Amino acid sequence: MKSLAELQAIRDRMRGQIELRESGDDRIRVVVGMATCGIAAGARPVLNAFLEEVAKRQLKNVTVSQTGCIGVCRLEPIVEVYVPGQEKVTYVKMSPDKVASVVSEHLVNGRVVTEYTIGAAE
């Protein structure tokens, strides 16, 4: 049984890490489309999978956030990845099982997973 008091232990563990973080400009941003179209297409488990992978790998330079309708509803769930100094990469028709390879290849090793991108789908 979990107790809310455990949050204080998480807080104490994280305080030290937050100070070591890179400043806002150097962070990789992962943005998941969470409008009606995205949610209906299965964006919630995709977002969850990103949070799990980022936490598991302790990626302190990655921010996972949500946005509204990106505008290509038929290709949802859509995930945009912004690496500082590089062009935005748009992944389409995402599913939780594709997330691990995007995280390990793109976010960690810097290689775009071309087969999942909008360029490959269209």
Add this chain to the structure above:
Amino acid sequence: MKEIALHVLDIAQNSISARAVHLDVTLEEGAEALTLTIADDGVGMSPELLAQVSDPFTTTRTTRKMGLGLPLLRLAAEQTGGSLSIESAPGVGTTVTAVFLTNHIDCPPLGDIAGTVVLLIQGAPELELVYNHRRGDKLSHLDTRELRALLGPQVSLSEPEVILWLRDYLQEQEALLSDT
């Protein structure tokens, strides 16, 4: 939308877009009905907009914050013999209430409501979100003000580790509702 929880995730985004500071998400389960209430203190809607929001054809892109979300929720609720009502006033906020008759064959399952609530927090960590889910005399409850008091000012509620812990915590609370 295969789950009521997905509607919650979708409709609550409207409240966030409407710059709500406080959001109450309440589920009340009785013998025959599940009542979902999403109440915010956001900008609210004019009577003209309020009259249109359930119509998917007149509302698309008249304002960006509205679209198919409310019409889909209305359809899902009415298909079970239930109903949808929206109260709203500019400057006061908006309350959406959906009633699902749970014995109806078309009633969708509640689904992963813990996953929904924590992703709402992840997307809007500054929001005062109060979640209450009552089933009989049992209650599953979460209040982001209490969580923030425990976490202190440095650690955001949107941190992946915090969100994943909250998901497990809330899933346990939800499971307790089913224990007899």
